[in-house]
Amino acid sequence: MNTRPSLFSLTFSLPLLIWQLAFFLFPLAFLVALSFWTVRNFQMQPDFDTVNWVKIYSRSVFWDAYFRTLLLASASAVLISLTAFPASYAISFKLGENAKRWMIFVLIIPFFTSYLVRVYSLQVFLSDAGILNAFLGYLGLGPYSMLNNSFGTLTGYATLCLPLVILLQVFSLNFVNRDLVEAAHNMRCGRLRTVLEVIIPSAKAGLVIAGLFAFILSFGDFVSPLYLGGGNPPTLSIMITDITKSGQQWPRAAVVALTMIATLLTVAFAAIKFAYREAGK
Amino acid sequence: MTAKLTHPTRRALLKSAAGAALATPFLSIRAAAETVNLSMLAWYGHAEPDVVGEFEELHNVKFIPKYYTGGDNMLGLIAQSPPGTYDVILSDAEYVQQLNAAGYIEELDPNDYAFDDFFPEFQRFPGHWKDGKLYSVITRFGFLGISYNAEVLSESDAASYNIFGDSRLTGKLGHFDWHLPNLGQISLLNGNPDPFDLSDEAWQQVQDSTMALRGQVGGFFDYGGTFSSLKNGQMTAFAGIGDWITGVLEKNGANVRTAIPEEGGLQWTESFSIGKGSRNQEMARKWIQYITSPEGQAKSADMAAYPALIPNKKGWVQLNDANPAEAKRQNMVLGSRNAIDLIREGRIKYRQLPVQQSLEDWNDFWSDYKGA
Numbered sequence: 001m002n003t004r005p006s007l008f009s010l011t012f013s014l015p016l017l018i019w020q021l022a023f024f025l026f027p028l029a030f031l032v033a034l035s036f037w038t039v040r041n042f043q044m045q046p047d048f049d050t051v052n053w054v055k056i057y058s059r060s061v062f063w064d065a066y067f068r069t070l071l072l073a074s075a076s077a078v079l080i081s082l083t084a085f086p087a088s089y090a091i092s093f094k095l096g097e098n099a100k101r102w103m104i105f106v107l108i109i110p111f112f113t114s115y116l117v118r119v120y121s122l123q124v125f126l127s128d129a130g131i132l133n134a135f136l137g138y139l140g141l142g143p144y145s146m147l148n149n150s151f152g153t154l155t156g157y158a159t160l161c162l163p164l165v166i167l168l169q170v171f172s173l174n175f176v177n178r179d180l181v182e183a184a185h186n187m188r189c190g191r192l193r194t195v196l197e198v199i200i201p202s203a204k205a206g207l208v209i210a211g212l213f214a215f216i217l218s219f220g221d222f223v224s225p226l227y228l229g230g231g232n233p234p235t236l237s238i239m240i241t242d243i244t245k246s247g248q249q250w251p252r253a254a255v256v257a258l259t260m261i262a263t264l265l266t267v268a269f270a271a272i273k274f275a276y277r278e279a280g281k
Numbered sequence: 282m283t284a285k286l287t288h289p290t291r292r293a294l295l296k297s298a299a300g301a302a303l304a305t306p307f308l309s310i311r312a313a314a315e316t317v318n319l320s321m322l323a324w325y326g327h328a329e330p331d332v333v334g335e336f337e338e339l340h341n342v343k344f345i346p347k348y349y350t351g352g353d354n355m356l357g358l359i360a361q362s363p364p365g366t367y368d369v370i371l372s373d374a375e376y377v378q379q380l381n382a383a384g385y386i387e388e389l390d391p392n393d394y395a396f397d398d399f400f401p402e403f404q405r406f407p408g409h410w411k412d413g414k415l416y417s418v419i420t421r422f423g424f425l426g427i428s429y430n431a432e433v434l435s436e437s438d439a440a441s442y443n444i445f446g447d448s449r450l451t452g453k454l455g456h457f458d459w460h461l462p463n464l465g466q467i468s469l470l471n472g473n474p475d476p477f478d479l480s481d482e483a484w485q486q487v488q489d490s491t492m493a494l495r496g497q498v499g500g501f502f503d504y505g506g507t508f509s510s511l512k513n514g515q516m517t518a519f520a521g522i523g524d525w526i527t528g529v530l531e532k533n534g535a536n537v538r539t540a541i542p543e544e545g546g547l548q549w550t551e552s553f554s555i556g557k558g559s560r561n562q563e564m565a566r567k568w569i570q571y572i573t574s575p576e577g578q579a580k581s582a583d584m585a586a587y588p589a590l591i592p593n594k595k596g597w598v599q600l601n602d603a604n605p606a607e608a609k610r611q612n613m614v615l616g617s618r619n620a621i622d623l624i625r626e627g628r629i630k631y632r633q634l635p636v637q638q639s640l641e642d643w644n645d646f647w648s649d650y651k652g653a
Contacts, residue, residue: 041356041360041383042353042356042357042360042383043360043361059645061648061649061651061652064652065652120509123509123513123515124513127513127514127515128514128515129513129514129515130513145452147515148452148499148500148510148515226503226506227506229500230499230500230501230502230506230510231458231500231501231502231506231651232498232499232500232501232651233651233652233653234501234648234651234652239648242458242648242651245350245351245353245354246353246460246640246641246644246647248353248354248356248357248360
């Protein structure tokens with residue numbers, strides 16, 4: 001067996017490796033180094049000082065923001081997964097081939113316009129005198145406060161993640177073996193029980209990864225908490241911009257960023273391990 | 282004649298083509314030799330055609346703007362670029378001293394600028410001069426007070442900062458997301474004669490008074506968010522801003538305005554300096570002369586990005602001739618009670634960096650307040 005990689009395989013695998021090194025690993029290493037630098041008179045100076053870590057980690061406002069962001073992103077992953085599932089199930093199991101293709105096309109359309117534009121236009125729907133409250137007013141309800149709070153932030157997260165989560169769920173449900181569903185029905189398993197005990201376990205990996213995507217995108221998102229959540233109260237991404245704005249404290253912002261990256265890596269590894277764990281083990 | 286132009290004879294075509302070919306090098310040499318690229322570091326809007334267009338044509342200059350948001354951002358940008366990167370630098374007054382201390386700006390000759398035309402208050406603006414030497418020339422300023430939606434609040438409602446605690450503003454009070462103007466206003470409410478020179482006790486009281494408003498706050502907004510939430514009525518009142526935001530909205534038909542309450546208002550002040558090591562000092566000087574001249578001042582007052590008051594008395598006259606409506610809207614009419622009278626009555630305090638505390642203390646409190 002020839003152990004030397006062929007020119008063919010290198011041509012295709014090297015660019016990816018170089019890309020990862022240049023645009024992920026090196027910047028990450030730089031971010032670690034940066035977190036030990038100091039700032040004097042608005043100028044960053046190479047240094048090895050733990051002051052930034054101590055300063056950020058000793059402030060309760062950081063931990064409040066951290067757990068708030070964690071909670072919001074988890075809520076976003078769970079709520080969006082739950083909202084998406086009935087739609088994905090219907091698309092995958094109930095629609096004909098042609099209708100399915102159309103639905104997938106429809107789910108891709110939101111990506112044609114910028115996320116920032118979509119979020120800005122949502123303000124028109126969610127504000128106190130906005131379209132939704134006007135509509136609820138006709139029904140004798142409201143007005144409800146939907147902007148500049150966590151509801152606004154979560155609506156923004158859903159704008160960002162919902163189409164993607166439905167798509168990922170649809171693709172994983174498409175791979176569920178239809179014979180298993182039929183077998184369950186033959187054994188007089190009810191519809192709901194079939195979904196819970198046959199379909200969801202078979203599509204578990206895809207469903208978990210869809211939820212993971214929602215978590216990752218929401219955890220780092222800046223646009224929704226600022227423009228729909230009103231920065232009230234702030235998430236970690238808003239905190240990063242605040243820190244860089246006040247006194248050019250990029251090293252302290254690096255500490256927050258590294259904490260976010262560590263959290264995302266931990267959650268991603270745990271989710272993937274859970275997704276691919278064999279039943280019974 | 283038309284037939285001649287659309288179907289020229291061979292001779293006519295050759296003649297005009299040859300003429301054009303001969304003239305072309307002269308055109309390009311002329312243009313290349315004289316166009317000066319002048320780099321400007323400024324808040325958004327200062328190098329847009331409505332302000333610089335006429336000057337660019339007059340002096341064959343092309344402005345290369347670099348826009349910043351906030352003094353810290355500006356200092357960071359200068360710190361990270363080689364000397365001479367920016368020819369002209371627009372700065373808020375409280376940051377001029379820091380620019381000067383860091384050696385980022387050139388000393389200026391006061392005789393180059395028409396200070397005699399300025400209102401006396403602005404002939405020696407604090408911070409722009411150091412040891413009798415001039416480093417920056419004031420070009421415009423504005424007041425910060427209570428900005429409010431006039432459909433919900435009346436002018437008498439907005440006569441005191443106490444309105445921030447009113448039940449009508451619960452969840453409807455917006456903050457422009459910068460500690461200095463917001464905390465300065467609360468400091469005025471607390472009756473501090475110099476809102477930024479606070480003893481530890483007074484500083485603690487400002488923190489307590491601010492924290493008491495936390496339940497009223499509907500959000501913390503950047504420039505764009507401030508505009509949209511005032512415009513769509515989501516926020517009824519704003520702390521920390523002034524006519525520089527509401528003036529733009531008002532000119533576009535929104536029913537919002539800014540009042541200077543009885544506890545007083547704050548003043549922001551913008552001035553131009555010449556960057557240390559600039560290779561276009563002559564042109565930079567001409568620009569500052571232009572923007573502080575009556576014509577330049579009238580343009581500056583009505584700048585599309587955000588309007589402002591102007592320090593040049595002759596500029597007021599020019600503005601009243603050219604654009605009386607805007608002069609009236611901004612209260613810059615000579616001979617009647619106007620913006621300068623507010624200053625003379627002592628109702629306006631300059632926005633400054635904290636005197637007794639460090640900027641970091643104020644920053645830290647502001648992030649605690651936001652996170653609370």
